[in-house]
Amino acid sequence: MTVVRPRLAGHGATAEGVARHTLPLSSERSWARLYRYRLLASDTAIILATTIGAIFLRFGFDDADVPASGLHVDYIYLSLIIAGTWLFALATYHTRDARVVGVGVSEYRRVVAATATTFGLLAIFFLVAKVDIARGYFIVALPVGMTGVLFTRWLWRRWLIRQRTFDHYLSRALVVGRFDDVDYVVRQIHQKSGAAYNVVGAALDTGKRKGAKKDAELSRRISSPEREVPIVSDLDGVSAAAARLGADTVIVAGPAVSGGGFVRKLAWQLEGTATELVLASPLTDVAGPRIHFRPVEGLPLIHVEIPQFEGGKHVLKRAFDFFVAGIALLILSPLFLIVAVAVRLDDHGPVIFSQERVGRNGETFRMFKFRSMVLDAEARLASLQAANEGQGLLFKMHDDPRVTKIGRILRKYSLDELPQLVNVFLGDMSLVGPRPPLRSEVAGYANHVHRRLYIKPGLTGMWQVNGRSDLSWEESVRLDLYYVENWSLTGDLVIMWRTVKVLTHPVGAY
Template sequence: MTVHEAGGEHAGKAGRVATAHPEVRTTSAPRRPPVPPTRSVTRPTVSGWEPAYRYGVIAADVLCTVLVVVLAGAVLQARHISFEALPLLALEAVTASVILGSLRLNRAWDSRVLGQGAEEFRRLGRSLFGSVVALGLGALAAGLPDARAWAFLVGPAVALLAFPVRYALRRPLHRARSEGRCLFSVLAAGNLGTVSDLIRRTGRAPHLGWRVDAVCTVDGRAGTNATLHGVPVVGRFDEVAEQVRRGGYRIVAVTPDAYWTPRRLQQLAWDLEGTGTEMVVAPALMDFAGPRLHVTGVLGMPLLWVSEPSFTGFRRVVKATVDKVGAALLLITLSPVLLAITVAVVADTRGSVLYRQRRIGKNGVPFTMLKFRTMVTNADALGLKLKQVNEGPGVLFKMRRDPRVTAVGRALRRYSLDELPQLFNVLGGAMSLVGPRPPLPEESAGYNPVMHRLLAVKPGLTGMWHVSGRDDLSWEEAMQLDLRYVEDWSPALDAFILWKTLVAVMRGSGS
């Protein structure tokens, strides 16, 4: 049994609960109760697929590493390059061992992160970067300066192969989860509001693998009903461990409630030992995730440390550099495509090739965003007559079958090719490859103080809103995704979004 997160905020509630629950008024350190007699335990029903998937990921990483190392060695042999102090076979063995050892040390094979979120790719990238550094320093220490080039060749090559393979392994897993298989069976225990939110969130994102199958509440009821959003209420908080032993749930998700004092959480953790069930505690005072959140302990008290979001500094310089270099390379690579689209737009209807629109950028500074024209030239005037049939979220005007869109424009929109001129905005510094959606002036004028945080960074050519459904999202959901990106940005998250964007564009989804 493992506790993923524990929030120190519960400590402040202990005094308030002490009057209603006398057992928490003790001032001495709690003593662990004697081990209860052996009882029949129903093991988690989904545990069978977990080791199979984990071993499959390990095998794939080993295969990628060995394949790249052997091919790199073959290239050296073909070019008659050798290292006198170290035979090629030994060099290959050391390289593979360092890379695989770095994956193990950085917990890149932890079953908790496999198949979900950007954390899996963040750990994979950190592991491969660490192995390159270790190999380079090792070559320097061993007096093999020429071997450093080997390290900087093999490491990135393994990354180019391992990242797509990891993503490919996710696809069948996510497909199985969308069909109701390969899911973690969850028992949620908390107040009705927080448990309801958990049920809604897990229902919207089955690819994350959580399915709330049972609920425990303070009194064993969900108001006047026996279910909560269709999920049965099976008992009270003090019956959680017993329900786990009966039902074989994989995860116990403890959400905020005044009942959950540190003493009771500790007792629940003890009671779950031996069940194969993990306990996850949701912090009540914050809504942060990703690299900003760190769990530590001070004098035995579990604390969540939240670091300041990164709006400046070295990582942002790296992001700006990647933006400009990436935009320049994409413009050069896609120049034949840009030329072909230009010819198609001109041949389709009269008017300018580019559509220029005023948008709001970083720190509220306006800029002119470029797109290929996908509508007739008098689209803005016609739009005034169509406002009453607006299908878009928030203040945006959207129609699934907009009569103003040209034949070429429909094809460009389906595959997001009309957005390609925004690479010039990225190259000019007004936009980033990844970021929040660039708002219209009338949108930003209606932003509340929370939404103004979206203007703390450059808007993006793509972002969380793009890879999570785009126009299929509600206005509130799109804003929350962009806010989450601003708060939890990382280079690994950018890489993940860019990859997901490529997949979404190839499928023509959400447009």
Template sequence: MGEHVEPTGDIGRTVQQGELVSPFPSVRGQPTDGEISRPAIDWEQRYRRTVIISDTVATAFVVAAIGGFFGARDAANWHEKWRILAFGTELLVIGALAMSRAWAPAVLGQGAEEFRRLGRSVFTAAVVLSLGGIALSSRNIKLWIFVAVPAIALVTMTERYLLRLWLHKQRKQGRCLRPVLAAGSPATVRDLIARARKFPHLGWRVEAVCTPNGLGVGDGRLDGVPVVGRLTDVAHQVRQGGYRVVAVTPAPDWSPERLQRLAWNLEGSDAEMVVAPVLMEVAEPRLQVDAVLGIPLLRVSMPTFTGGRRVIKGIVDRVGAALLLVLFAPLMVFIGILVLADSPGGVFYRQRRVGKAGREFTIFKFRTMVAGAHGARAALADHNEGAGLLFKLRRDPRVTRVGAVLRRYSIDELPQLFNVLTGSMSLVGPRPPLPEESAEYGPDIRRRLLVKPGLTGLWQISGRSDLPWEEAVRLDLRYVEDWSLALDAVILWKTLRAVLQGQGAY
């Protein structure tokens, strides 16, 4: 996950680690005595400016390329009106990005919200452009709506993704992190510290802690992070240390009045106050803050298992599976020949799995083991390396030579596209369990069966078989609870990288 940079109380060293390196070199010196340090402001501003410039250049490039290509083919009609449409398209896209807050620092570099806002901006620009074309009775407007705008969306999303990869690489090396002061009970703060260290790409580094009694454990630290004061000292410590984020975790000592007073005291400090709700695993699409009777309440909507979005997901599943089967048909024929040539047996392996609502179905895979492998499983039970209810062996003697390669890059799962096409599976969803596994599920884990199992999912892009059982279950339940079309798109995009790396596949 990259080298961990141990938190320190040395402000000068914190600034040095927090600065952004090439291609955005820092020009800010060390803070003088008495000056409030703001370790993360510089690199955040530089990254935001880079994103804005990249979006603008990418949009201009697409508009110029399309305008130049079609203008060269139809030079007689390439006049001032076309130039106005080209300039207007770029202006609309950039304006929509600004209006949708697609450059807000809080969404840059993490989560699906960045791409959701980007997509919403481009869609808004297309709608406004079409309305403008109707009003102006322009016959050339279709080119910009159906060619230029989708091309801009593709190029800008690719550019954003590449910038995000660079940022995540920097964060795994201990750079471009937002210094965080965590305030709450020792147990909840420990959980926050563990999550920040496990997922450095999210950009948080907990550098100081405030607890109800101002005490740590033994040497005055919590998991290596210094305890700098009580909950009443948070605002003072923020101004002294220049922390970028104040993460408030649950603690009995927090009251509405104390939290409100803390928010007032942080005004003008450049620190962002983040309050962790008790429902830690509920994602943003299901959360909404409402004022009821003058009291701010966190409204949690129910998970979506039916409705229009599910219909869209089903259509995308079947159309996507059909297109992928056509695309991979030559590869699948070639793999089938290799499987037959490598060892006796059939091309496909069929196995009963449990799907939505506990209904069993037959899953299809390319055969990766010798014939009769299932009967030899009992003899290998003592060597099981799988987590929880899973049975896995890193060096399974039943796996063939071709099968080892297919498993490493998950190519053996391509026939599951037939399961997606027939409706028993989805492109994205929880892992389909075996009947004997699901028979041992408790009430909580059985919530995985509320949706169709998936060809890929959060488990696949997060480590697959290397994940502890509890983490795999948590990811599946998180998907079931917080599913969205945007999350599906992100998972599908990240699956390609996970497959190419082969991490956790055996």
């Protein structure tokens, strides 16, 4: 989403006859201000502890002065100078901005940039001033301090997300646009745990409808599985509705409604208020790093990078897969043995189940799993189709009678999938990727779904950390296609970390 800060033009002014409904003139929401103070307190504590603690780690408890040919400084005063400069840089880089905290990686990137700037400028200053700082001091203060700040920011983020699941620390949002666009944005916001917005109302673009047709459009219902959102206005009453509902954010959904001039006039109406204007980009399922803004002659052009399915980063991904899978196979070999014995003792059948799956570019391979079903599971599948709880091409059944006793435990914690590390090591699969499909599934794919086969299937993936078997077919496809077009090594590490958390708190595995 793109945030547009309304320009202040003087309290109570109007522009081209546009009426304004003024909210209390406050630059920050109360929750954001309180959260910012908490971040400031933790940043200050970590930075002071790090900079002063580095003295004792480097010099012990002896009196330490900075030897210098030009400037004499005590290390205690030096630490206070560094701490103050560091905190000033964190503020200058807006690391506590309400728009970046709690979501995405921008907050962390700004913390790293502010830290690098601080130590870079101080290094130049000390060099010019001929202040000889012990390298051991910086070796301790820089990495430990930055790691400490990032870690506490992560802890605060976990706390904030937890609070938001209970409808605390949320921005009250009014969503504006055509019905389908508004409905999509509302569902996306409400279905994500820890989303920053609480949608309190919607204003619809009724187009050229008048009279009964307009009333019928405004009487439609916008609802998500979590809650129903009232339609409170058409486009003419957006600013008044925002004031009435106490909304601190107006989200314009989809393409510019009623012509490009609407957004400009809406920004005029919100001038001088505490309400932010946010544009929900129509570029859904395109990751931020692929989007670049390029203003040309006053036109805010958006450049979208085309996905690349060959090249250096794919070679690096393969090397990472090979190394990690090899190490994991060595470390987990005792667990492999325990699971193998348990499967064998359960019903005296074979330990490993192999099945043909479709990999990259449609090439087939044998995928390995610890057997979790009875020996004639495939033969009994046809008789269970009437009890299928899945959608699309997937067969799902919560209490599948074909699953063995030990198989239920293995599936709950995804231990049955451990042998796929062999597939990763051999190069048939990747550690992270789309779900490996059956040949029968691929035969029923729509044209666009074949894009899942552009990269190797994964041992884990977006589907694994977003609901697993509880996902619908459409949602599973959407997540896989998003990954195919937007994956990165950093994103893979995040998914792997989230997979560990999912396995310790299993949901949707059956």
